[in-house]
Amino acid sequence: MTRTEYRWLLPSALADDELSGDRGGSRRTVRDWAVDITAFVCAAGFGMIALAAIEADPTTPDGVVLADSLIGAASCCVLWLRRRWPVGVAVGLTAISLVEPVAAGAMLIGLFSLAVHRPYKQVALVGAGALVVAPVQPMLRPDPEASFFASTAIGVLLVLLVLSWGMVVRSRRQLVVTLRERARRAEAEAALRAEQAQRLARQAIAREMHDVLAHRLTLLSVHAGALEFRPDAPTAEVARAAGVIRDSAHEALQDLREIIGVLRGPGDTDDGNRPQxxxxxxxxxxxxxxxxxxxxxxxxxxxxxxxxxxxxxxxxxxxxxxxxxxxxxxxxxxxxxxxxxxxxxxxxxxxxxxxxxxxxxxxxxxxxxxxxxxxxxxxxxxxxxxxxxxxxxxxxxxxxxxxxx
The missing domain is CATH 3.30.565.10 (Histidine kinase-like ATPase, C-terminal domain)
Structure with a gap:
């Protein structure tokens, strides 16, 4: 059984395969490049805003600012791998976000990709970890311009928002995939019905062939038997019987030729011109x-x-x-x-x-x-x-x- 045939048996598995993001090494499409570039720019913009807030704090050492910049840039670059390893990227960015506010934007995009490309169970496990990180990060590196509760609430809301949005996108894509597969299945079933109707029509033609040829060949048998058992019949009677045999054989051959032409394939004969x-x-x-x-x-x-x-x-x-x-x-x-x-x-x-x-x-x-x-x-x-x-x-x-x- 081929992979395509197996997909027909498991439409849900097919939907997961199409939504998984693992394209088996195939090249990205123009749409993929546009989405990936947009995600990278958004994550970088979110990180620059957080880095600007860190630089505005005079108590932050220059070494910490440099480390935040490098880690934030690396986090944004990791997003290019989220299609192939959405779970690993989301988990890694969530762990980095424990101590690195600059990676928060990349983490949110990683969670969104996870919700789009993976089933609910994996999303729930990683999402629970992200919710745990939401109050830990403000505790380890508090924002001097926002309270702990405000930072925690914003973090929790953002995590829930991107996860919900991603699951909605996944549900919509699954619906589209399901409808597409139903359309393909309906086309296949229609083709099967057409083939069955064609087979039934050919069976009807075969019955028609029996009716016609049986009539012709019976005439041949009767007259040939008469000639066999009456070799001394008058010449006129023999000639008449021979004429009937000749005409019946010619008509039987003509009927057989036309029927075989019909059976040869649709559109290859002029059956509509045959008198019925x-x-x-x-x-x-x-x-x-x-x-x-x-x-x-x-x-x-x-x-x-x-x-x-x-x-x-x-x-x-x-x-x-x-x-x-x-x-x-x-x-x-x-x-x-x-x-x-x-x-x-x-x-x-x-x-x-x-x-x-x-x-x-x-x-x-x-x-x-x-x-x-x-x-x-x-x-x-x-x-x-x-x-x-x-x-x-x-x-x-x-x-x-x-x-x-």
Whole structure:
């Protein structure tokens, strides 16, 4: 598991990592340089004010002033390391501030950085130490112009102020990081949903391929079998069967080529230009089956098939196509009755029935998924489909589909 993948599992750890200030040796950005320079200048300014107050006291030896100046400068320079070691810098500056008022400004900035880059527990421990230092420093080096209580109160308030400010900044940054990670996760989930939808669409195309090719290949099987068992058939009949075989093979190849083109990838095909079957083309399907030698009777009482919804008409066509294919497979030679009825507001009903076969035949192997696919198709269209054997040994398929008024 990579570090990025692990971050997805631990968003809080990711936020701490991004707020820790340890950039793994990477170079500072322009913003980092601006913030660091500002912090250095503020700490130096605070130290110069304190040093001026120390120099104004005539009782302060020159050696102490020089030591204060050097220690204050060193404290300000230490702030450049606060991003990598915020705890160590804050603790060190707090200890120096016990006896060095010039380092107080650097200590406050170190505490602020600690509150921004480290969790509450570490901030609380170091902050407690800083609060302890607040009354000790005025006791060891009192300010002649301010009382002990005033100096202690100001020190405590400043420590609490910078710690509170730093924790507020940290909370805001954590919120931004959390929202950013949620946005990334939402994008990833949306991509997964899109991929799943694409996979489901390809599965639907695969079912479509089964419906289409099963119909074409069954015609090939029937006519090839007729030519095999009737080698002495009239020339005209042989030519007609060969023509049906040729046309069915060409159409099956064309359908297969178009479907494979769709599966090859989105945007690579012109599937929108492919004519889709509708309720109007149901007559052509029946004529095709009759030309294959089937005895099919169509009773279509729909007044205006062209007004039927495209999805509903396509579903009716596919149901009839699959039912006729199954009849050729499992009841060759038996007559098939196809009944279509309905209209706007009443819905559409399609029923395909055939009696039991009267002559022995060699069953054509099938996948057994056609009727399952039809049931799913009818359900997706908002209707239902029933199928099963009849009491006389035949088989019936009946579907009910909606047709809004």
């Amino acid at each position: 079957p509708t309720l109007v083309t149901l007559d052509a399907l029946i004529d095709e089956s009759r030309s294959a030698g089937m005895e099919v009777t169509l009773a279509n009482s729909v007044a205006d098939p062209a007004r039927a919804p495209a999805a509903t008409g396509r579903t009716v066509y596919r149901i009839a196509q699959e039912a006729l294919t199954n009849a050729r497979k499992h009841a060759p030679g038996a007559p098939v009755d196809v009944t279509v009825a309905g209209g706007p507001g009443d819905g559409l009903t399609i029923e395909v029935r055939n009696p039991a076969p009267t002559e022995p035949f060699e069953p054509v192997p099938g996948s057994g998924q056609g009727l399952i696919g039809l049931t799913e198709r009818a359900g997706l269209a908002g209707g239902s489909l029933d199928h099963g054997p009849r009491p006389d040994g035949g088989f019936a398929v009946e579907a009910r589909l909606p047709w809004p008024a």
